[in-house]
Amino acid sequence: xxxxxxVVRNLVKYFPVKQGVFSRTVASVQAVDGVSFSIPKGKTLxxxxxxxxxxxxxxxxxxxxxxxxxxxxxxxGTPVNTLKKGELRRLRKRMQLIFQDPFGSLxxxxxxxxxxxxxxxxxxxxxxIPAGFLSKTAGRDAGAPSERDRIMELLDLVxxxxxxxxxxxxxxxxxxxxxxxxxxxxxxEPDLIVADEPVSALDVSIQAQILNLxxxxxxxxxxxYLFIGxxxxxxxxxxxxxxxxxxxxxxxxxPVEVLFENPVHPYTRALLxxxxxPDPDAPRRRVLPPxxxxxxxxxxxxxxxxxxxxxxxxxxSQREQRLIxxxxxxxxxxxxxxxxx
Amino acid sequence: MSAAAGQNAKQSYWRLVWRQYRRNRPALLGIVLVAFxxxxxxxAPFLAGDAPILMKKGGHIYLFPNLFNYAELKxxxxxxxxxxxxxxAGEWGLRPxxxxxxxxxxxxHRLESPSREHLFGTDDRGRDVLSRIxxxxxxxxxxxxxxxxxxxxxxxxxGALAGFYGGWVDVVILRLIEIWICVPSFFLxxxxxxxxxxxxxxxxxxxxxxxxxxxxxxVRGEFLKQKQMDYATAARATGLTDRRIMFRHLLxxxxxxxxxxxxxxxxxxxxxxxxxxxLGFGVPPPTASWGEILKQSQGYVDFAWWLVMFPGIAVFLxxxxxxxxxxxxxxxxxxxxxQ
Numbered sequence: 001x002x003x004x005x006x007v008v009r010n011l012v013k014y015f016p017v018k019q020g021v022f023s024r025t026v027a028s029v030q031a032v033d034g035v036s037f038s039i040p041k042g043k044t045l046x047x048x049x050x051x052x053x054x055x056x057x058x059x060x061x062x063x064x065x066x067x068x069x070x071x072x073x074x075x076x077g078t079p080v081n082t083l084k085k086g087e088l089r090r091l092r093k094r095m096q097l098i099f100q101d102p103f104g105s106l107x108x109x110x111x112x113x114x115x116x117x118x119x120x121x122x123x124x125x126x127x128x129i130p131a132g133f134l135s136k137t138a139g140r141d142a143g144a145p146s147e148r149d150r151i152m153e154l155l156d157l158v159x160x161x162x163x164x165x166x167x168x169x170x171x172x173x174x175x176x177x178x179x180x181x182x183x184x185x186x187x188x189e190p191d192l193i194v195a196d197e198p199v200s201a202l203d204v205s206i207q208a209q210i211l212n213l214x215x216x217x218x219x220x221x222x223x224x225y226l227f228i229g230x231x232x233x234x235x236x237x238x239x240x241x242x243x244x245x246x247x248x249x250x251x252x253x254x255p256v257e258v259l260f261e262n263p264v265h266p267y268t269r270a271l272l273x274x275x276x277x278p279d280p281d282a283p284r285r286r287v288l289p290p291x292x293x294x295x296x297x298x299x300x301x302x303x304x305x306x307x308x309x310x311x312x313x314x315x316x317s318q319r320e321q322r323l324i325x326x327x328x329x330x331x332x333x334x335x336x337x338x339x340x341x
Numbered sequence: 342m343s344a345a346a347g348q349n350a351k352q353s354y355w356r357l358v359w360r361q362y363r364r365n366r367p368a369l370l371g372i373v374l375v376a377f378x379x380x381x382x383x384x385a386p387f388l389a390g391d392a393p394i395l396m397k398k399g400g401h402i403y404l405f406p407n408l409f410n411y412a413e414l415k416x417x418x419x420x421x422x423x424x425x426x427x428x429x430a431g432e433w434g435l436r437p438x439x440x441x442x443x444x445x446x447x448x449x450h451r452l453e454s455p456s457r458e459h460l461f462g463t464d465d466r467g468r469d470v471l472s473r474i475x476x477x478x479x480x481x482x483x484x485x486x487x488x489x490x491x492x493x494x495x496x497x498x499x500g501a502l503a504g505f506y507g508g509w510v511d512v513v514i515l516r517l518i519e520i521w522i523c524v525p526s527f528f529l530x531x532x533x534x535x536x537x538x539x540x541x542x543x544x545x546x547x548x549x550x551x552x553x554x555x556x557x558x559x560v561r562g563e564f565l566k567q568k569q570m571d572y573a574t575a576a577r578a579t580g581l582t583d584r585r586i587m588f589r590h591l592l593x594x595x596x597x598x599x600x601x602x603x604x605x606x607x608x609x610x611x612x613x614x615x616x617x618x619x620l621g622f623g624v625p626p627p628t629a630s631w632g633e634i635l636k637q638s639q640g641y642v643d644f645a646w647w648l649v650m651f652p653g654i655a656v657f658l659x660x661x662x663x664x665x666x667x668x669x670x671x672x673x674x675x676x677x678x679x680q
Contacts, residue, residue: 092580
């Protein structure tokens with residue numbers, strides 16, 4: 001068996017655009033259009049791209065919080081996309097989500113203990129899953145830890161004081177709330193966590209703390225992350241592999257250092273060039289031509305990047321670009337540049 | 342300790358609402374009036390009635406003899422006949438401040454204008470109007486709260502289902518709401534009540550099942566909004582059942598505007614009950630209800646002003662009070678108006 005915890009093949013999601021009295025489907029938003037990737041156990045894959053590139057949708061599709069239009073999602077050998085409702089609920093224990101907005105993602109009417117306790121109770125003692133890797137004493141035989149003990153342990157794990165248990169979300173700062181969100185995600189003892197821009201709503205100083213917490217938890221609990229982000233510094237820090245998305249497609253994917261040191265696709269280069277460099281004397285380069293990401297309702301033909309591409313050739317508007325292996329493990333969807341590598 | 346800490350935080354939301362509410366003078370007046378009417382309804386047996394609250398008879402002391410000593414009273418032909426009871430030697434009875442039962446007829450004192458004995462006068466059968474108004478508050482308040490409670494039950498469940506599931510569930514429930522709203526509810530109530538036995542339970546049920554669509558629409562709208570929130574997605578990602586997500590997570594966040602609507606609903610239900618009783622479809626006589634008193638006054642309006650005035654004022658004050666409370670609550674819960 002392969003070592004991949006999550007394999008995604010040709011994932012597609014079109015959102016229908018409906019109009020008129022009879023809700024005719026007049027068009028569709030091609031949010032995710034043929035995305036494939038895989039994540040080995042214990043590793044982190046980052047999805048990066050502009051807003052509207054389909055990163056978040058991909059994350060929700062993987063957890064099947066949105067039904068895919070087509071494609072395959074295989075989690076630890078189980079095809080997620082064909083599971084029935086009850087089976088899916090059982091599998092949810094093993095795949096959790098961390099949100100971008102630390103304010104909207106916690107129920108304002110529930111205490112921290114109520115939030116965590118609910119997760120623990122929902123997933124307690126489900127068949128086939130070893131109890132409590134969180135408990136230091138470990139194992140059911142040593143006496144299963146009480147719910148309250150588990151809550152305290154979770155709070156300790158994410159660096160919150162025990163007194164936090166009986167408070168309501170509005171009593172916490174953004175960073176603390178994000179810790180609560182992380183505690184909720186790991187309370188289910190998952191294998192995979194989809195982290196949807198978990199730090200982009202936080203102050204820079206807090207961002208580092210949360211990122212370190214995520215890394216620490218990955219190491220201690222053996223977690224696998226699908227990390228969604230747009231801050232390239234953050235992504236470089238946390239990822240093992242990176243996939244760059246543009247208009248619902250992956251345009252380049254590679255191990256993190258390869259991608260940052262040797263970007264091939266013109267869009268990746270533009271993204272990297274646009275990232276601020278903490279050096280006021282560094283020369284300013286602007287590679288990305290002005291203009292917004294085109295509408296996913298009516299995406300450009302051929303290579304979706306060609307209207308903004310500085311190196312576009314006449315055939316780029318005709319020919320669909322597929323991911324080609326430029327160097328081992330480094331895939332690029334640009335025939336023009338791959339030939340130069 | 343944990344419960345206490347939770348309690349504190351929970352109070353803080355309502356404390357915030359209360360702080361805002363307190364600034365609103367008409368709303369404060371409303372809540373005082375509502376509390377007053379509620380007290381009248383709850384304390385009716387202490388305030389008005391024939392039966393003594395506490396009595397000594399034949400060497401025994403009875404508390405609330407009408408309630409607890411039915412058999413003994415029946416044997417002595419005293420049950421519901423306390424007005425004729427004259428305490429003998431060594432016997433005494435402590436009567437309520439208004440010593441007239443709401444249904445006791447006294448044909449020697451028909452249609453008397455307000456006096457020291459009958460503060461609000463008497464009706465065409467010599468019944469004390471004040472006593473009837475106090476006991477009528479019971480009918481009005483219970484009809485108001487129970488029928489609205491029923492409407493909430495139906496409306497919240499249907500609205501929650503429609504908002505949460507969307508799709509064909511939503512379409513079916515929405516059409517049901519639209520059809521229900523098209524029916525002029527007052528005439529439906531009259532028609533239904535004409536076929537049913539007139540009883541207070543029937544009135545509550547009929548008012549309840551005609552006033553749920555507003556609640557359902559409100560809850561549906563709130564659910565549509567709340568289910569988009571990240572915490573709802575988180576609940577789904579946790580693998581909770583739909584029922585738990587709906588009623589444990591979404592409903593507590595969607596219920597605030599429903600409270601406000603319910604307050605207005607109570608006022609509406611009280612008004613409807615009065616109107617029904619006035620038209621003779623309400624609580625069966627001789628039970629005292631405000632609308633019923635107004636109905637009895639019909640032949641005597643030209644001179645017996647007290648028969649119209651006092652129950653009218655009671656209805657008016659109660660309905661206004663509930664509307665003021667509803668307004669105040671809406672303003673106090675509106676975060677945009679918060680200072």
